[in-house]
Amino acid sequence: MADDTSIFIGASRKPDDSYQRAEELLLRYGNRHGLITGATGTGKTVSLQVLAEGFSNAGVPVFCADIKGDLSGIAMMGEAKDFLVKRAGQVKLDPYQFQEFPVIFWDLFGEQGHPIRATISEMGPLLMSRLMNLTEAQEGVMNIAFRIADEEGLLLLDLKDLQALLANMADRADQLSARYGNVTKPSVGAIQRTLLVLESQGAANFFGEPALRIADLMRTTRDGRGAVSVLAADKLMMNPRLYATFLLWLMSELFEELPEVGDLERPKLVFFFDEAHLLFEDAPKVLIDRVEQVVRLIRSKGVGVFFVTQNPLDIPEKVLAQLGNRVQHALRAYTPREQQAVRTAAETFRPNPDFDCATAITQLATGEALVSMLEDKGVPAMVQRTLIRPPSSRLGPITPDERRKIIAESPVAGQYDQAVDRESAFEILQKKTKEAQDAEAQAQQAGSGGSRWTIPGFDDVLGTSGRRSSNRQTVAEAAIKSVVRSVGSSVGRAIVRGILGSLARGR
Secondary structure (H helix, E strand, O other): OOOOOEEEEEEEEOOOOOEEEEEEEEHHHHHHOEEEEOOOOOOHHHHHHHHHHHHHHOOOOEEEEEOOOHHHHHHOEOOOOHHHHHHHHHOOOOOOOOOOOOEEEEEOOOOOOEEOOEOHHHHHHHHHHHHHOOOHHHHHHHHHHHHHHHHOOOOOOOHHHHHHHHHHHHHOHHHHHHHHOOOOHHHHHHHHHHHHHHHHOOHHHOEOEOOOOHHHHOOEOOOOOEOEEEEEOOOHHHOHHHHHHHHHHHHHHHHHHOOOOOOOOOOOEEEEEEOOHHHHOOOOHHHHHHHHHHHHHHHHHOEEEEEEEOOHHHOOHHHHOOOOEEEEOOOOOOOHHHHHHHHHHHHOOEOOOOOOHHHHHHHOOOOEEEEEOEOHHHOEOEOEEEEEOOOOEOOOOOOHHHHHHHHHOOOOOOOOOOOEOOOOHHHHHHHHHHHHHHHHHHHHHHHOOOOOOOOOOHHHHHOOOOOOOOOOOOHHHHHHHHHHHHOOOHHHHHHHHHHHHHHHHHO
16 A cells, blocks of 8 residues: 555556555655546546645645646545445545545636736746747747847737737838848737737736736645646636647646756645547647757656656657656547557557457446556566546546635635736837827927917918018918908008008118
């Protein structure tokens, strides 16, 4: 049975289906990464929940995405249901104790958990280009935008900062092209339109401040258990590219911020990437190379990454080769691709002479899996047909009221709830535009004799010097002539003519 150096996963079975031995994951190899695969409804989420519980009890913080809402039950005490108690007896889990785990709920949209935000600068041009599905030419413009932001001291924090910078680049495209290469207005316009689409999909909620602090994902409780950070992802899955880009950003931030620690007795953090195929689907080679690099190097930071997906073919070969801890649930093999997936999964295990691995994969029952964990010296164990243990926490989702209570009592309550909008690229460029407009207006005012106002005919008569420059009548003359027309007596006309004469002599 598991102790403080391992996590109890379940019990392997002999060919006659009798109990064989306990299957465990050694905590010192928890940073060697892992893979949980299987068709829909075969028990992947329960396996994830069991591992998350085990890591938490061992004092290891966990981050995982809750795609369907089922994983939220880890925050509540489990219940003694008949089928759970029966499974506990089959795997010799005695005593079968129920627990609730310290959970922090997160949500990019701030609806079912604390908001998660990142700045545009933290995301970087590569991930932004991936998120926006930009062409190679547009990605080049995006790289130039980030370069300009660095050189000109423009903070890129939220979407409006990037939109303002792109508008500024379009205005001086010719000037920038001479320095950085081709910056065309059509490319800038295409990026701006894509930003509008992102904004309409809710991505504006993700970009901004206060940005997520990695330390808040690595909390432990006073009794020594690791916090389980659960990302509400049911709504997020409506924009799968944002989901995949966010999780890749999070992995990259962990890699860049955490110090080198080598192999520890237990990981510092374990990261579960559900629906992992979204990370690699239609991804350019440069992005896949980045993922492979992060997965390869992040283990030295004490972080373990478990990919959860339906099909092992979803994971590139270079990444798959680094996943030492494997839990393979049932796969269907109706189509040629599915048959290939079964063969691939079978070939990645260390063979067991007691059964044919490929055949077993198609015959596994719900809650049953082929399991191979790293043993001493990091060598993969022989694959075993295993019944997964029942979880100690609730199996299934929590209620909205329960979620609200947990969020209100969270250790990060109030830290991320209100967005902060400090001075950044948008405000700076807006100020520069206003200053330029004011300077232009002053120049025009100076060139027109210091007055912003003109009267048709009046300026033409006086000119910019204030002296009469044409034969057109002045306003005073026009007014007096109007009086003349209204004066009926000859005396009045004589007086008016005298006044006009004196005005003419005064010029």
